């Protein structure tokens with residue numbers, strides 16, 4: 001079968017496209033199918049959002065040779081101020097605590113997408129097919145066979161990677177079940193301007209309606225992610241500008257200055273999903289296809305990029321040993337390697353949302369005491385930062401900024 005691929009990636013969004021770029025140096029034959037082209041206004045991964053990536057994710061992009069280009073549109077976060085509206089406790093986290101030049105970076109998803117798609121189109125070992133929509137699959141003893149709208153014959157590969165953001169029927173068709181819950185909240189996302197410079201500080205403010213995240217972007221602008229009960233988020237998106245800014249000011253307070261301008265407002269429904277294990281025969285899941293988390297701590301893409309880094313390293317190890325990369329040893333190794341971090345981040349983000357939305361009497365005081373305690377104990381701050389920045393535990397080579405090379409102890 002001359003058209004057979006080594007790896008077929010369904011979904012060329014943030015995580016699927018990053019994985020393809022990471023795998024490129026291994027000399028594999030890779031196909032990426034993406035149903036919605038980058039230029040299309042409805043592209044769901046490279047859209048209106050401006051997201052935060054961690055120091056660890058920067059190193060992955062460095063290792064795959066894309067950071068220099070992406071960095072042109074990135075703004076550094078040097079410190080984060082966390083507070084609970086109506087209570088005194090707060091935490092300040094600075095990059096000097098973990099000896100890095102920034103805690104993370106704020107980047108429009110379209111900027112990341114532009115660099116990734118350019119790389120996919122330029123790389124001769126990658127076939128980037130779009131608009132092509134995967135609709136069905138069959139797993140045989142030695143291959144994954146995927147039917148797609150937009151190509152005339154099925155695509156065949158040793159290993160199928162589902163990177164569809166949980167948006168396609170392939171996961172259920174591979175017999176993969178997920179646990180899912182819908183939050184009664186949505187995130188309203190936009191850019192806001194203020195009357196003062198932010199000094200590269202991000203803010204996370206918990207309010208009784210939900211968390212408000214302000215990520216520094218430009219000298220006196222922030223990317224805003226405002227979590228609200230879904231109906232309120234939709235209504236806030238329609239408010240006249242002056243009224244919207246007044247409500248934001250009322251809920252957030254004046255710590256970041258006076259809000260003066262607002263860009264286009266978009267509302268995202270929020271879900272929590274978990275797939276255990278993120279694998280089936282000749283199939284693995286990466287990114288939102290495997291886990292979807294509340295954006296409260298800006299972890300979703302960072303976790304997905306770590307999936308890609310880990311999978312790339314495991315595949316490199318399998319090649320080195322001459323193994324079939326779709327073999328259950330390889331697939332199971334990937335699933336095991338992601339279990340711990342994924343479950344920790346799923347529990348952490350969901351726990352934060354529950355803790356800070358609890359209206360039980362006395363919980364506010366406990367939260368305030370907890371924040372003050374963290375503020376006063378630098379080792380706890382450091383631990384918290386290292387975990388949320390993806391710097392704790394075993395780091396795959398790409399997350400250490402090292403190029404992917406096949407090495408013997410991977411599988």
Ligand SMILES: Cc1cc2nc3c(=O)[nH]c(=O)nc-3n(C[C@H](O)[C@H](O)[C@H](O)COP(=O)(O)OP(=O)(O)OC[C@H]3O[C@@H](n4cnc5c(N)ncnc54)[C@H](O)[C@@H]3O)c2cc1C
Pocket residue numbers: 010011012013014015016033034035036043044045046049050051052053132133134135163164165166167168169187189225268286287288289295297298299300301302303304
């Ligand atoms: C409001 C909000 C703010 C966020 N902020 C942050 C943040 O600050 N930091 C952070 O790390 N994360 C953040 N996230 C999470 C982040 O956006 C996601 O984790 C990330 O988009 C997941 O990427 P993905 O490639 O796995 O999935 P997606 O982005 O969903 O991409 C999936 C791709 O697969 C394609 N596809 C689907 N079905 C098919 C098919 N059948 N055939 C072919 N192609 C298909 C889709 O068109 C899409 O391009 C935020 C999310 C939200 C909603």
